[in-house]
Amino acid sequence: xxxxxxxxxxxxxxxxxxxxxxxxxxxxxxxxxxxxxxxxxxxxxxxxxxxxxxxxxxxxxxxxxxxxxxxxxxxxxxxxxxxxxxxxxxxxxxxxxxxxxxxxxxxxxxxxxxxxxxxxxxxxxxxxxxxxxxxxxxxxxxxxxxxxxxxxxxxxxxxxxxxxxxxxxxxxxxxxxxxxxxxxxxxxxxxxxxxxxxxxxxxxxxxxxxxxxxxxxxxxxxxxxxxxxxxxxxxxxxxxxxxxxxxxxxxxxxxxxxxxxxxxxxxxxxxxxxxxxxxxxxxxxxxxxxxxxxxxxxxxxxxxxxx
Numbered sequence: 001x002x003x004x005x006x007x008x009x010x011x012x013x014x015x016x017x018x019x020x021x022x023x024x025x026x027x028x029x030x031x032x033x034x035x036x037x038x039x040x041x042x043x044x045x046x047x048x049x050x051x052x053x054x055x056x057x058x059x060x061x062x063x064x065x066x067x068x069x070x071x072x073x074x075x076x077x078x079x080x081x082x083x084x085x086x087x088x089x090x091x092x093x094x095x096x097x098x099x100x101x102x103x104x105x106x107x108x109x110x111x112x113x114x115x116x117x118x119x120x121x122x123x124x125x126x127x128x129x130x131x132x133x134x135x136x137x138x139x140x141x142x143x144x145x146x147x148x149x150x151x152x153x154x155x156x157x158x159x160x161x162x163x164x165x166x167x168x169x170x171x172x173x174x175x176x177x178x179x180x181x182x183x184x185x186x187x188x189x190x191x192x193x194x195x196x197x198x199x200x201x202x203x204x205x206x207x208x209x210x211x212x213x214x215x216x217x218x219x220x221x222x223x224x225x226x227x228x229x230x231x232x233x234x235x236x237x238x239x240x241x242x243x244x245x246x247x248x249x250x251x252x253x254x255x256x257x258x259x260x261x262x263x264x265x266x267x268x269x270x271x272x273x274x275x276x277x278x279x280x281x282x283x284x285x286x287x288x289x290x291x292x293x294x295x296x297x298x299x300x301x302x303x304x305x306x307x
Contacts, residue, residue, distance in 0.1 A: 035201030
């Protein structure tokens, strides 16, 4: 239990009769990076608002850094940094001035922290520039600097890579890994770019229609996102029959009227290709590949495309 820094118990949020969150229970361990996955409206931002005190739950409780009393949680929330929706910035002030005001507001006595954070997020050269003139990528990095002013132990980020180009995404990924590894920081991150979460996260929570439907580690995900043979043919029923006759333990999924994913016997791909050819089955595609995080997510949520 000492390693758990945040734990929720049956958190629910209702707007009228609509359950934005439905009996959500999660545990965050110290020094882990959690990917929080779900389509728009699934409840990701709602839960983050509850954890950061921006929204009160309809029911349920949670503990933070071992504290569960409301008065104690209020105090230890100083150890959380967050970027949820648009950060509160003074657009006509410089980056440095915005950070300085944030430092004063939260009571951090370290007057050198602002300069250090600008260096960490790569914005030292624009410290005197008004934040309204920042590009999207600069604003995203700067919002993380704002979240780090209080030297948090837990960093909660809602869609931090939304709207970034590949170069900025790569730089942000490196920054977040550095915070986790060098500053022993726990991260709880939501993102629509699931393959980026795969490159970053150590653990995952998948939420669907307000409910947590899956929790797994990166290693567990790798086991589930197995290698498979992708076969595409206009004669799928015959293809399935041939494979079932040849392999009594064949494990497969028909994706659509023409596409089959064969999860077993991937080490026999050449022999299977020859078998299909001998049975006069013409394949439009035959390849050995691995299921991505996005494919796995779509599979367990019923195929929704807006992750």
